[in-house]
Amino acid sequence: QVQLVESGGxxxxxxxxxxxxxxxxxxxxxxxxxxxFRQAPGKEREFVAAVSWSGGSTFYGDxxxxxxxxxxxxxxxxxxLQMNSLKPEDTAVYYCAxxxxxxxxxxxxxxxxxxxxxxxxxxxx
Numbered sequence: 001q002v003q004l005v006e007s008g009g010x011x012x013x014x015x016x017x018x019x020x021x022x023x024x025x026x027x028x029x030x031x032x033x034x035x036x037f038r039q040a041p042g043k044e045r046e047f048v049a050a051v052s053w054s055g056g057s058t059f060y061g062d063x064x065x066x067x068x069x070x071x072x073x074x075x076x077x078x079x080x081l082q083m084n085s086l087k088p089e090d091t092a093v094y095y096c097a098x099x100x101x102x103x104x105x106x107x108x109x110x111x112x113x114x115x116x117x118x119x120x121x122x123x124x125x
Contacts, residue, residue, distance in 0.1 A: 002026040009119030020081040022096030030074035036081045038092035050106035086123045093118040
């Protein structure tokens with residue numbers, strides 16, 4: 001099973017940008033679709049974005065469409081989440097996850113069987 005480690009979180013002012021990285025171990029990373037989810041205090045885990053195993057298809061949650069971009073570099077065993085125009089409501093712990101599923105299944109957290117430990121993103125107003 002692939003192991004995932006997120007990095008790149010931090011404190012940023014509203015309107016700023018951050019890029020999260022998700023480094024994967026294992027030789028089969030290229031076969032995994034990757035997703036990003038987030039969880040704010042007192043709220044349920046929320047789908048943010050997902051990318052197919054090839055990188056050819058991407059999905060975004062409505063709150064981040066047009067601001068966030070997901071990608072994966074199979075040569076580097078790394079997935080990314082570029083976050084622009086950040087808002088205070090983006091504040092949450094962000095988790096990356098891996099799955100062999102595809103299509104609309106990528107929007108469901110239960111489709112994923114490997115998770116990172118999470119990285120905190122805090123956006124100040």
